[in-house]
Amino acid sequence: MKKQKDPFQPVPSSFFDKVFEVVRQIPKGRVSSYGAIAETLGSAGSSRMVGWAMNASHLVVPPVPAHRVVNRNGMLTGKHFFGTGKEMQELLEQEGIEVKDDKVVRFKELFWHPGV
Template identity: 60%
Template structure:
């Protein structure tokens, strides 16, 4: 059974990621005080498709900048969404990842 309260907290954080920036599943989990829950953040992203307001799940990648969730978008939709925000992706990897990386623990205050 999913923890929808945790999902809602994840969605609140993901909605704050600025256009043209990316973060990781682990950074969101750590920010929410549950460092070991990066996989659950991934599950929340998989379930985000019908959330209202919409969740910019395409801005969440793995810790190396890889588009590990892209198959949930279908085709190259995740890459196209990132490209529309100026994020360059080559071979399913965000280019200039360290420059574009948005860490909620630094960018947000609890």
């Protein structure tokens, strides 16, 4: 018997859904880091998986605010994946987040820890 996905089973499709769920909880005007998210998911150290999940974030609904996710330095490592490359920065600035040199200003203050 091959394993079959039951449409009635609300089981999380994959690791990705968990990531999306956490990222969507990031309040507007705040940012988070891949490592913090990975840690919240219980897979601390798999920060790469978080970023990888973000690569597919634009394919899921509701849309995931991936622009609020940066690396532990507050650097916009994934900005290149936002179309032209400065869309991510503009999105952050629209939320009142100041970005300079591809880094979030006052990242430490704007940092939002998942799970709170």
